[in-house]
Amino acid sequence: MTGGPLVLVTGAAGYVGSHLVNQLLTQGYPVRAAVRTPARADEVRRTVAAGGLDATHVEFAYADLGSDEGWADAVAGTRYVMHVASPFPADNPRDENEVIAPARDGALRVLRQARDAGCDRVVMTSSFAAVGYSPRPNHEWTEEDWTDPADDNTAYIRSKAIAERAAWDFATDAGLELSTVVPVGIFGPTLGTHLSTSVQIVQAMLTGESQRLPAQYFGVVDVRDVADAHVRAMTADAAAGERFLTVADGPAMTFGELAGMLGVTAPDDGRDLGERPRISNAKAKRLLGWHPRPVEETVRDTARSLNDLGLV
Template identity: 50%
Template sequence: MHDHDPTPGSGPVLVTGGSGYLGSHVVDALLRAGHRVRTTVRSLDRADGVRATAARAGAGPGERLDVVQADLASDEGWAEAVKGSKYVLHVASPFPARQPRTEDEVVVPARDGALRVLRAARDHGVRRVVLTSSFAAVGYSRTGGGAYDESDWTDPADDLTPYIKSKAVAERAAWDFMAAEGGELELAVINPPGIFGPVLDRHLSASVLLVKAMLEGALPVVPPLYFDVADVRDVAGAQLRAMTEPGAAGERFLIGSGTATSLHGMARVLSEGLGERAAKVPARELTPEEVREGARTDPALREAASQLGRVPVLRTDKARAVLGWEPRPVRTTVLETAESLFRLGLVEA
């Protein structure tokens, strides 16, 4: 059994994908906790941006932040990236900017990237990898509403969008690898739903783009969709806890507020909290009939139609009990997402 000493200073913690929305928060949280951090980017063109974001976030990285090049699609650079690290936080994941032509464009890099990171970690004596999976790997196969916990799995054989399928396939592959050839390596997995919360730079996630679209009036009406919300800072915090908590090894953790929010509910929170600045947020929710009618011609509504009537509830008791983790209120997360967009001048008038 390993001794789990969380003390900073024992080699850098490797974060994959440190230039992304979640990755930048993970880097910030580690620096604030006193760790040395090494992070991978696909291209070193992004290195200065990563350092600038860390400095602006207030952690004062100084010499404690190292940026290296490694791409999930290639073996190159991973041995150097993990060298000397006791912990690896695998955050990077391909998220398509457009619907891919084939699902393999997303599924294959997600799966192979996770396996590359695990293999390099095992071969170079890393103690534990924390993989960021998603609620997409947990709760997309049972029809109807319902409560979900860590024993639930999305079946990749179901009719799913490529992104959702990629999360289920990649996480399954990670656990299968550990069972067959993980050796001394430990794995913990966290499964957040839609991630919202303040942005640290111009890298916006699909969830944050939704808030931006609401504030700009690009969504005059919204479908009646329900989902859980995770605060990006809470997801980063859960990763740090899962990294060093002895009881987290070999476990997956649902990370979310534990209550379902709707797009319309989110719009109301923005209206009530921001007053005039939220003048353009959608005031009307489509009826289920309108969604079904629109789905005949609009691909975006087709996905909404398939989720009608689903009100997913995430059971987060395990993360609370094992990791000592607590989520922020959804209202705080939504309003602070908006405030950060205004502060960085990212909302078009």
């Protein structure tokens, strides 16, 4: 290791978090991984080893987004905070605050500790859910756009907009440097057997277990490119106070088209979806020097990782 500044990664055992930890280690940054339990720490050790890296260069802090306990210790001594963790419900809950409150309050909890610890910058993972779920016909989506929390969307979609807005309000008032990375649908190789929702979709297509597919368009971005955007946003002077949409080049796609790239047939409901959304990645390219992989490579590598892990 090069003895670089210590970086805290929340959600380090997750899909994006695991790739981010490995990229930071590869670039010589010591990492402190914030996880909920020792079992999740073991998952991080396994995903670090899966990347051919030395897990002894990762230290662990135990903290939960729903509690103040542990966060001061997690942030102490770090220069940068990567706030990746966020709740993702399996179903839309009866009480939307079961999703909205943890996302908003968890982000503010981490930001507050980063401010108090004198961290140089926080990079927070948001979502296209915070950008593109309020209707705007014939529009190219950019970082200037926001989903209106008052619109009729799921609690998860509303939570992403509310949490990111709250983070920006706090950072502005606190004088804290913040950048947000705003990915579309994240695909790409998984480092462990605990699969993200998107990778589970690919797995179901490959095993023939997928039911009729929802009729919708979605952007695609590679998990490795999302992690790369976080690392670039961490240190680039131009990234301070900026949002960055991360999406691969090319048009949004459908689940049927995703299945076609995998060489499988999966039924959809056949509805005419109308105009394909256009999502700009120009800002990340311009300010971060970020360049995404082709969608075909991402989809291929997602399938290959599942096969290598014996999951298809």
